[in-house]
Amino acid sequence: MRVCIVGSGAVGSLFAANLATLDDVEVWAFDLSQAHVDAINDRGLRLTGAGEVQARLRATSDPEELPPCDFGIVATKAMHADAAIAATAHAFADGAVASVMNGVGNEETLARHVGRVIRGTTFPAGKLLEPGVVQWDVKGDTTFSPFEPAPASAEQVELLADACTRGGMPTAAVADARPAQWRKVIFNASTNPIGALTGLTHGRVCERPDLRALVTRLVDEGKSVAGAQGITLDADPEQLIDHAAKPEVAYGHKASMLQDVEARRQTEIDFLNGGIARFGRELGVPTPTHDAITALIKGVEASWT
Incomplete structure (x- = not known):
């Protein structure tokens, strides 16, 4: 092969x-x-x-x-x-x-x-x-x-x-990878841009109650968009986010979007939060938090030029 x-x-x-x-x-x-x-x-x-x-x-x-x-x-x-x-x-x-x-x-x-x-x-x-x-x-x-x-x-x-x-x-x-795919999309879209905007690792984002509440709002909107497509996630993103925040898992991991921001590279925001928001518009599901996060990351990118 x-x-x-x-x-x-x-x-x-x-x-x-x-x-x-x-x-x-x-x-x-x-x-x-x-x-x-x-x-x-x-x-x-x-x-x-x-x-x-x-x-x-x-x-x-x-x-x-x-x-x-x-x-x-x-x-x-x-x-x-x-x-x-x-x-x-x-x-x-x-x-x-x-x-x-x-x-x-x-x-x-x-x-x-x-x-x-x-x-x-x-x-x-x-x-x-x-x-x-x-x-x-x-x-x-x-x-x-x-x-x-x-x-x-x-x-x-x-x-x-x-x-x-x-x-x-x-x-x-498997026959259909969308449940796993959307689980990861929601996981990434709910945590990566928060790290990119704050400079914090995954674990440090999760240990702040104010940021963790923002993560939950993003998760809930993502779940609604997935549900409108008839997709039942194969695991709860909230549990995975908390699991990854453990010291032995990914507490100190810098999300790829944070790495991109630090290097002043274009991010994948259009395919994460922007992608969830796009599906939401097509399906009639409101995604105001994802819209706001997309605008903020695009503002960061615009500041480099």
């Missing part, structure tokens, strides 16, 4: 390194950071922290170098997905492509360029320490299912999930 990771930042690198430990999986990574690509090709890809992995794989910043692949896993920022899959789609002419990106609407983006799409959501998190080295902050599960309008087969979904699980990234193949 040949798998290409499209976007080998923190999350993409977790999948790339763990899959590359398997004898029956050949892993390629496509990334625009030439320094990261060169480091992977020269020294391999190293994970440290929640798991220690040293793996060898092929990396490139030139999409034309990619060979035909059985599977793709797209792990870019959501706003970069269209350009990334447009550049690499030729490698998946006979394969299937999975999304593990944050937010909603990513599968629709992939389906504009490839014929077989896997709906996915993943909870592991980390950050790039230096080219070729990623700190693995949070372990967690991944869920895959066929994407209804342009589905990969159930057999393809199961094959990719099995490889990820054997490689150290526990993954479930």
Whole structure:
């Protein structure tokens, strides 16, 4: 089996390194950071922290170098997905492509360029320490299912999930990944922007009653939007948020949106709070808190120019 990771930042690198430990999986990574690509090709890809992995794989910043692949896993920022899959789609002419990106609407983006799409959501998190080295902050599960309008087969979904699980990234193949996907969307949209606006880690956000109450308002609006679609979440985001706030889990973790704000990079707000608000408008569900948070993050982004 040949798998290409499209976007080998923190999350993409977790999948790339763990899959590359398997004898029956050949892993390629496509990334625009030439320094990261060169480091992977020269020294391999190293994970440290929640798991220690040293793996060898092929990396490139030139999409034309990619060979035909059985599977793709797209792990870019959501706003970069269209350009990334447009550049690499030729490698998946006979394969299937999975999304593990944050937010909603990513599968629709992939389906504009490839014929077989896997709906996915993943909870592991980390950050790039230096080219070729990623700190693995949070372990967690991944869920895959066929994407209804342009589905990969159930057999393809199961094959990719099995490889990820054997490689150290526990993954479930299910009929419908939307309950897990919306659980994560609500989790991220309710906590990540609060950390980005305040500079606080996940645990520090949760230990302030005023901020924790704001998180709950965001969760409640997200649940209403999910419910209007007939989606029953597979777990309560409130319980997961409190669990992640424990010192041994993710108390000190800086959310990816906070990392983006600190680096003055564009955030994924349009695919998190903005995405929930967009679905809410389409379904007639009010989302005033998500609207306000979206405006605040966009204001922060505007201050950089």
